[in-house]
Amino acid sequence: MREISVSVEDCIGCGACVKACVGGVVTIEDREGRRYITFPRGCEESCVACEDVCPTKAISFHEERATGDSPIELVFSLVRCERCGAPFTTERIMGYLESRLHDRRSRECLCPTCRQHRLCEALRGKGEEGRDPRIHQER
Ligand code: SF4
Numbered sequence: 484m485r486e487i488s489v490s491v492e493d494c495i496g497c498g499a500c501v502k503a504c505v506g507g508v509v510t511i512e513d514r515e516g517r518r519y520i521t522f523p524r525g526c527e528e529s530c531v532a533c534e535d536v537c538p539t540k541a542i543s544f545h546e547e548r549a550t551g552d553s554p555i556e557l558v559f560s561l562v563r564c565e566r567c568g569a570p571f572t573t574e575r576i577m578g579y580l581e582s583r584l585h586d587r588r589s590r591e592c593l594c595p596t597c598r599q600h601r602l603c604e605a606l607r608g609k610g611e612e613g614r615d616p617r618i619h620q621e622r
């Protein structure tokens with residue numbers, strides 16, 4: 484069985500490895516303001532899906548036999564949405580995005596639902612303001 488190694492310093496808690504895991508052995512749970520990501524100590528599958536999708540290259544494998552049964556558990560503090568207050572992402576993900584995105588608008592801390600609402604509001608506003616009155620009159 485290959486040993487799995489996950490870098491505590493590099494993992495941002497995005498959960499991409501959980502979605503990619505074909506064996507369903509990497510798990511994620513958000514509870515009480517924290518995110519828990521759990522890996523088995525070793526994996527018998529021959530894939531490298533989790534390693535491939537990891538944006539920070541935090542996962543690596545070692546061919547020697549995995550030692551010990553205790554899983555690897557990583558814990559992250561969750562950030563709350565500025566609008567609705569729901570915890571939805573990790574502080575580390577926010578830091579990771581901020582270090583890569585230079586547009587200040589992208590730093591707004593909104594959950595996916597509130598982000599969608601805000602986009603709808605913006606589109607509605609743009610629709611009103613952006614309408615050409617001549618086109619309206621010709622109809
Ligand atoms: S190698 Fe990674 S993605 Fe594949 S089954 Fe094992 S833990 Fe899951």
Ligand code: SF4
Pocket residue numbers: 489493494495496497498499500501520536537538539540541542
């Ligand atoms: S994909 Fe990488 S960064 Fe994201 S939770 Fe898994 S190990 Fe951590």
